Amino acid sequence: MSAESGNSKFTETENEEFRNSVGTMDETGKRKWVFPRKPKGKYTNYRNYTSYVLLALFFGIPFLKINGNPFLLINVIDRRFFILGQPFYLQDFFILALGAVTSVIFVMLFTVVFGRIFCGWLCPQTLFMEMVFRKIEYWIEGDRNKQMKLDRQEWNAEKVRKRATKWGVFLLISLIISTFMFMYIVGYEQVFQIMREGPSEHPLKFITMIFFTLTFYFVFAWLREQVCTLVCPYGRLQGVLIDKQTINVYYDFRRGEGRSKWRNNEDRKAAGKGDCIDCHQCVVVCPTGIDIRNGQQLECVNCTACIDACDEVMEKVGLPKGLIRYATESEIENREKFRFTSRMKATTVILALLIGFLGFLMYDRGSMEAKFIKPAGSTFFVKNGKITNTFIYTLLNKSNEKKILYIRVISPSNAEITYFGSEKIILKGDEILKGNINISFPEEDIKLSKQNMVIGVFDEKGTLVDSFDTTFEGPFKLVL
Numbered sequence: 001m002s003a004e005s006g007n008s009k010f011t012e013t014e015n016e017e018f019r020n021s022v023g024t025m026d027e028t029g030k031r032k033w034v035f036p037r038k039p040k041g042k043y044t045n046y047r048n049y050t051s052y053v054l055l056a057l058f059f060g061i062p063f064l065k066i067n068g069n070p071f072l073l074i075n076v077i078d079r080r081f082f083i084l085g086q087p088f089y090l091q092d093f094f095i096l097a098l099g100a101v102t103s104v105i106f107v108m109l110f111t112v113v114f115g116r117i118f119c120g121w122l123c124p125q126t127l128f129m130e131m132v133f134r135k136i137e138y139w140i141e142g143d144r145n146k147q148m149k150l151d152r153q154e155w156n157a158e159k160v161r162k163r164a165t166k167w168g169v170f171l172l173i174s175l176i177i178s179t180f181m182f183m184y185i186v187g188y189e190q191v192f193q194i195m196r197e198g199p200s201e202h203p204l205k206f207i208t209m210i211f212f213t214l215t216f217y218f219v220f221a222w223l224r225e226q227v228c229t230l231v232c233p234y235g236r237l238q239g240v241l242i243d244k245q246t247i248n249v250y251y252d253f254r255r256g257e258g259r260s261k262w263r264n265n266e267d268r269k270a271a272g273k274g275d276c277i278d279c280h281q282c283v284v285v286c287p288t289g290i291d292i293r294n295g296q297q298l299e300c301v302n303c304t305a306c307i308d309a310c311d312e313v314m315e316k317v318g319l320p321k322g323l324i325r326y327a328t329e330s331e332i333e334n335r336e337k338f339r340f341t342s343r344m345k346a347t348t349v350i351l352a353l354l355i356g357f358l359g360f361l362m363y364d365r366g367s368m369e370a371k372f373i374k375p376a377g378s379t380f381f382v383k384n385g386k387i388t389n390t391f392i393y394t395l396l397n398k399s400n401e402k403k404i405l406y407i408r409v410i411s412p413s414n415a416e417i418t419y420f421g422s423e424k425i426i427l428k429g430d431e432i433l434k435g436n437i438n439i440s441f442p443e444e445d446i447k448l449s450k451q452n453m454v455i456g457v458f459d460e461k462g463t464l465v466d467s468f469d470t471t472f473e474g475p476f477k478l479v480l
């Protein structure tokens with residue numbers, strides 16, 4: 001993209017050549033390794049602070065408990081799920097499904113307005129790649145130029161030592177990440193137990209752990225930015241989600257073009273030159289190997305490194321900062337100042353409502369769930385002037401507290417319950433209990449072959465904790 005500025009007449013020519021190839025591949029399709037320069041600046045600092053919080057959360061959450069429950073546990077093996085300390089059971093899966101749909105809508109709306117902020121600031125891939133693995137690489141191999149030199153040089157003692165150290169540390173970090181991921185699945189207590197008892201006791205779990213460790217190692221040591229540019233479906237969706245009103249990292253081509261090298265004491269405006277001094281600093285810091293000056297590209301993960309790099313250059317040459325900045329495309333095209341538009345406000349309100357809805361779904365599940373199902377094939381039997389149906393009950397205590405419960409028929413009245421055990425049912429916290437009861441009515445009360453019935457479960461104080469609508473079966477009667 002280029003533009004001639006300096007007067008009101010604007011001419012633009014689009015050069016879309018760069019779209020014909022991926023920035024990290026050469027003409028033969030061979031991978032071009034990216035050696036991004038170490039970023040520094042205001043946004044890098046903010047991203048560092050954000051990453052400290054996120055990493056602390058990632059490594060801290062497995063040890064967090066609420067009322068004795070894990071804060072977050074996704075145990076797909078034993079089908080035990082805890083979110084924000086709340087147990088979720090298979091019965092609650094419609095909530096999780098609704099929650100998943102709400103999350104997808106949330107992500108889409110968020111992206112329409114705020115672009116790829118998630119990629120640059122919150123995504124685990126960017127977080128671990130840029131804030132952990134890349135930093136280790138800078139620490140062992142040095143900044144961009146040193147890394148490139150090391151890459152070019154022969155396999156001498158220095159290269160072997162640096163590469164072996166780097167790969168060793170990468171493997172160790174991958175093992176740590178894999179161990180913590182495991183804690184989110186089986187809980188930290190079990191992970192520690194597996195470690196104590198060793199691979200001979202838990203061969204399958206150890207193999208799984210090694211598999212995940214090697215996968216993380218492969219992703220962070222080799223695949224790297226290719227996850228964002230070629231693999232991630234969210235990245236692929238950008239093309240359809242963003243428009244000219246979406247906030248993203250943009251190069252202000254109206255101000256920057258025509259780019260040319262910096263010359264001291266030159267009046268660039270008078271010379272018809274733009275503010276971009278073609279120093280390539282925004283390109284060399286880019287972890288996905290693109291040139292943001294070509295315009296919005298799917299490869300851009302909004303990491304802000306180019307903003308900081310360009311701001312530093314602008315400061316040095318005494319030009320205003322913000323040649324690359326967070327902006328909308330229409331803001332740059334129309335030379336407008338950034339406005340928090342009504343669309344952004346409306347979307348933000350909808351996003352807040354969606355979060356509220358998700359929170360409501362999580363908490364409004366009740367602490368008890370009762371189900372009364374007839375055994376397969378059973379109907380009714382008649383004895384001593386009473387018609388009886390058998391029910392299998394399932395009581396699920398979703399809280400941590402012990403509950404003492406009683407089953408009563410709410411409607412119709414006159415029901416008699418026969419218990420196979422005690423009338424008083426004791427249910428421990430987070431327990432599922434199954435049992436049988438017989439419900440009988442006097443023969444003369446049953447007028448229909450199938451009649452609606454509501455069974456209630458009450459606590460010790462007589463408060464209804466859950467109810468279940470079912471039917472009571474009797475003999476077919478011809479009503480004239």
Ligand code: SF4
Nearest residue numbers: 286300301303304306
């Ligand atoms: S273009 Fe800028 S914001 Fe986008 S990935 Fe590259 S450095 Fe990060």
Ligand code: SF4
Nearest residue numbers: 276277279280282310
């Ligand atoms: S860092 Fe700024 S001035 Fe340098 S090439 Fe990039 S956009 Fe132009």
